[in-house]
Amino acid sequence: MYADIDALKTLDNETTLGLVSNNYHPTVQFVVDHFEIDRFDHVRGRDLGVDGFRRRKPDPHYLEETLDALGADSGVYVGDRGTDVIAAHRAGLESVFLRRSHNDLATLDRIPTASINDLRDLPRVLEQIK
Numbered sequence: 001m002y003a004d005i006d007a008l009k010t011l012d013n014e015t016t017l018g019l020v021s022n023n024y025h026p027t028v029q030f031v032v033d034h035f036e037i038d039r040f041d042h043v044r045g046r047d048l049g050v051d052g053f054r055r056r057k058p059d060p061h062y063l064e065e066t067l068d069a070l071g072a073d074s075g076v077y078v079g080d081r082g083t084d085v086i087a088a089h090r091a092g093l094e095s096v097f098l099r100r101s102h103n104d105l106a107t108l109d110r111i112p113t114a115s116i117n118d119l120r121d122l123p124r125v126l127e128q129i130k
Contacts, residue, residue, distance in 0.1 A: 001035055002100070007119040008039045015126075018042040018066045020077070022056045042069045058083040060091035067091065076129060078122065082108045094129050096122065 028045030046052040055061040077088035078096040088095035097112040
């Protein structure tokens, strides 16, 4: 787990947070529960089986489902893969690309709304996007 995850605490009271992952939903829920990451109002991983495989990002299915669950019609999606940026745009969301050591040299097919290297920069970026 990355140390900057605590930056999400600063957003708890300011915004609604959801987590959408291409990992299987039981795995995502296990990680959230195991590490006691209780900052998310909704958590969604992909379904098991062929339908879940087909609905992986960049398909916006799970992002749109999460927006519905949160009662939101707009938002910002933060991700560390090019498929996250594409899925965000397909869902009508702003995108923030999170650079990490595993994707530091990645080139993106779609330009994100913003890029950050640390989640602690997210509040500042969100203010700029508003």
